[in-house]
Amino acid sequence: MRIAINGMGRIGRLLFRRLINDPAFTLVAVNDIMETENLLYLLKYDSLYGKFQGDISLSDNAIVAGDKKVIVLQHEYPSQLSWKDLDIDIVLECSGKFTNKAGASEHLKAGAKKVLLSTTGSPDIPLMIYGFNHHRLDNTIEIVSPGGCMTNCSTHILYILNSIGIESAQINILHSYTSRQELVDTAHKQFRRGRAAAESIIPVEIDLAQSLERLLPLQDKIAAVSVRVPVTNGAMADFTVQLKEPAAKEEINLLFKKAAENEYKNIIAYSEDPLVSADIKGDTHSCIIDGTLTSVAVKQVKIIAWFDNEYGYTSRIIDWLLYWKKLMS
Template sequence: MRIAINGMGRIGRLLFRRLVGHEAIELVAINDIMEPDNLAYLLKYDSVYGTFPDPITLQDDDRLLVNGQSIAVLQEPDPIKLPWKALGVDVVLECSGRFTSRAGASAHLAVGAKKVLLSTTGSPEIPLMIYGFNQHLLTPETDIISPGGCMTNCSTHILYLLNSIGIESAHINVLHSYTSRQGIVDAQHKQFRRGRAAAESIIPVEIDLAHSLENLFSVLQNRIAAVSTRVPVANGALADFTIQLKQPTTAMEINQLFRTAAAKEYKGILDYTEEQLVSLDIKGNTHSCIVDGTLTSVVGNHVKLITWFDNEFGYTSRMLDWLLYWKRVLG
């Protein structure tokens, strides 16, 4: 399977690191408008995940050499001009955040790519497919998919499992590290609080998580509310679920539900722990969510559940799962 990455932000660069040298997937090209020498530098040095262990050499500003692998470096802002047909690209990882509608993402198909995998929640006409939940709905005709975002991938499995008991309502607060869409000093932003200095405050921001989850769970329409609270760390997230169930339960019952799921049908996607974790401990963790059993509490029908996730590494792990699933199922 031959892969190209369009957009080399946080997710694009982490995918590069994880795809280089992959035994089943070949990374053939990356595209971003930044200068190639700056891109090579950011691929080598990362403030969260450290220095890339292998040499990265830029050749003539249009190729990167990594461990004997040659990767084309492009600087084309318009995807309709990208050489995907000539490069034999099977799947484009659309990580720019700019082409999230079907019309925008289809430009990659028009110039020769066979499939497009977004790195975010796309517009409504693009199928929202969460790995481990509804990937079985993939068909050979599906050419563009959204794998959701890191918060959707965390929340989907939690709600699905708790709805086996029955959910009346769900409130979700995701305490999330600051992101590239925030600044380090106060600045203009249409969401006023989102424009405040990211490393100086705890900042509530508006998110569309509830809308995405209601699209996945029709039985929970108008029963989900969500907010993200940005905190002054560079990586990691804690999702706080406040769930009203349809019948009484116990913390022991809830923990056993997730302990069993982590060991069986959700193994590799969801994990369960009773270790005394903090956010730094989950850096580099490949799971979409890690249920912290030490923090589960229940009052009657009212459940408080806390989960951890690495918002970058866990999410890119699911994108890699999608590529391998696409390769295995569709050939």
């Protein structure tokens, strides 16, 4: 399967690292508006995941990594990209810029067969969460939104809890800072996103509740906020859920433990270790339920789950690629 990545930021570069030597795929080309020398540098040295394993260099308009050669393009608009000539099966749209149907469709017009976003796109793009409803994919679907990292964590947790019955849910995702914030105080249309990311605990607006309501039968029952905290990686999702019936802590933990061992194996995990966010760097799960922190007050339950917002998320993107490959062959 021939793959291209548009947008070589945190997610795009981690996907590059993870796909380049994967025998299931051929990473054909990457595109970003940044200078190619800068892209090479950022691929080689990564503050979170360390130095690139093996040799990596530039040759003409390509990045050479070991015995692999990946074409580098530098265009602003997908319509400028030569996906037809390069015979691209799937574009991974990781720029965060072309997340509505019109924008993502430009990759199809440029000749790609399919587009996989790296976020929750506009409502006219099918939203499918790997491990939850990815089986709805069929060959007629050309653009898929696999949700964001927070949606991938929260969907499973709420779905599993809803087997008891959910009255309402409040979610707070404590999340490492991202490039959609500022390092020093700057003007931003969401004022708080413009504040120095490493200096404060910063609440930000998110569309997680709307995404979850597209996936689960919980209309008008979910509210969500994210609080950005001064760490570079990792997230802790905090769910306060009003159940329809009282339930014991042990009963709830058993639900998650069984799900992690069976139908959600490799997608969610269950842990009773005293975790902190540094422990989950490089973890491949969409969430790790922390059973030690489950607490219950009559019908109200609190669940805490961890995830690596980059590594866990790119693991699902790779699952998507494998699944799509099977379907397309």
